Amino acid sequence: MTEIDTSKPHPARMYDWYLGGKDNYPVDEELGRQMLALEPRVPVMAKVNRAFMHRATRWLAGQGVRQFLDIGTGIPTEPNLHQVAQSIAPDARVVYCDNDPIVLAHAAALLxxxxxxxxxxxQADVRDPATILEGAGKVLDFGQPVALSLVALLHFITDEDGAHDLVARLLAELPSGSYLMMTHATSDFTPEESAAATARLKAGGVTLALRTREEFTRFFDGLQLVEPGVEVVHKWHPELGEPVPGQDDGVIPGYGAVARKP
Structure with a gap:
């Protein structure tokens, strides 16, 4: 197993800390607390993204989707995507993918x-779609619809790293009737705080590529957006889940959407 690097923070472990988990290290908590000083709603934002994944998965399973590819899985926090999907469709197939070895250490919970x-x-990085697709292809039938989940991931991938090309490459392998479900942080509502947060994360070795609503929407070019289209994360089909405490305290600075590949 790849050695876990505890000398610098990792987004998956910081996300775990925001959610109240214990699978993180002092370096993750330190940067996490610095982020809280800039934006106290970060833990709420993490929970809102998680809740979106639950709602979108329920919606997709309700549409007959039986295959899911979840990239940027993060440290397991129940209910996980497969538990949500299989509560509706017990025959659902789910492939998880993450680049943090600590997620691999907890993979038993995902299996x-x-x-x-x-x-x-x-175990792979989103920047290596060939490895992801090869591994996923051993479980998923790419001749049948697949839901590609990229929740709270692409805001760590810059345009220079080819974020849009990566999404296009993954979608190119999926057949008509497949779906893309995504959330993404934005600076649209809090430009000054977002600039400060981006700089603080960069100093800690974490890249943050916040995008506008228009830039986020570009990821869905050529796809058919599901109503209500691109929406503030917690306002996407709230009837499909439970409200997250604190999510109504102003706008949560992130977008979410689900779209179908024609």
């Missing part, structure tokens, strides 16, 4: 599939 379904884990 507790319902008896009729399958879950698998691929």
């Amino acid at each position: 507790r599939s319902a008896p009729g379904g399958i879950t698998e884990y691929v």
